[in-house]
Amino acid sequence: MSVVTRLSDMGIELPQAAAPVASYVPLMVLGRTVHISGQLPFVDGKLVSGKLGSDLGTERGKEAARACALMILAQLEQAELLDRVERIVKLNVFVASSPEFSDQPKVANGASDLMVEVFGDAGKHARAAVGVAALPLGAAVEVDAIVALKA
């Protein structure tokens, strides 16, 4: 069963793969490793913006992180690599945070949980989650990824 079919069974439709905001590419394949550019959170086509700890609550942040992860899948699908995913290797989750916010792991779980829902054990990954001062376009979360492909 294709990943898109599985997503559909889960009631999840992938977003339109966003074009890079600037002069780079959405992903780069190096042998069987894919480096995916930092993806921003679009829900119903609208960017989730603001900072955790001041503008957004943790639950909304988690939704944003999940939206970033969906965009990672959308980029893989657009590159016709989604059904070749062997393993989600690493996620870096950057959370726009007020200086006092310390629940970056809960926010980042929005992305991590989705990967496990979609890929099962193959979706389990190493992760870094940090709170940053500001993100492109005022986004609440940005997630990049390293993914391993089947041969």
Added chain:
Amino acid sequence: MSVVTRLSDMGIELPQAAAPVASYVPLMVLGRTVHISGQLPFVDGKLVSGKLGSDLGTERGKEAARACALMILAQLEQAELLDRVERIVKLNVFVASSPEFSDQPKVANGASDLMVEVFGDAGKHARAAVGVAALPLGAAVEVDAIVALKA
């Protein structure tokens, strides 16, 4: 001589490998490359929290970075990979910083120096050190790593 024996000779005991704060795994092996999740600084079982430039001095930050590096070793040991380390390839050091703090390299040396003490030349690595707005649980430092394994 095993790395744990060498650490013991250096008077260093590895901490208990911390469980992930959330839904991800401590490390992911991809061929001979290991991606290790961002590790937080525990000294005597207590998290070193606060920000450099306001709450903590550089020396305390350096101790925190060293504690993160020890946790990286503890994760490798728990996965039975510590004696297979061929090279520390890359460390990313995230330092919780007030906007004026600019000694992230000195702080990060706490992690870098430990790797060289433990592994000698094989502990020398590429590195990025940046100052971030906030870290999980209010931690002062977070370090993730890429490590190469012997065949």
Added chain:
Amino acid sequence: MSVVTRLSDMGIELPQAAAPVASYVPLMVLGRTVHISGQLPFVDGKLVSGKLGSDLGTERGKEAARACALMILAQLEQAELLDRVERIVKLNVFVASSPEFSDQPKVANGASDLMVEVFGDAGKHARAAVGVAALPLGAAVEVDAIVALKA
């Protein structure tokens, strides 16, 4: 034609490769992959410091990002790897930002555009650009890189 000759034809002279600010190495080769440490922006030998959104405008930030990218090339040249570049795989661009600044992609283009000018299609890369609270020595931008080498 060597990359240095091409740079020269473009009127670009590489800076002196900066020594690491601390106890790590400028780059680490792992098989055909090179991990390059975070590089700071030196223009005419002087660090570009300050934060985007308060101290510097976007154009100056873009120049700083370009200077970081030139330093990445200088490190590759010093390691005698510049003419073996097969592909720029990933850039991580850390932009020292006030909490309101959201044009990190425009700033980061200073680095991305240079890579494409120098290497053409082989210079196109995946990228993450984030706004951080503070950078080493007060730098405005820091860029690290993953580069693939020809066999």
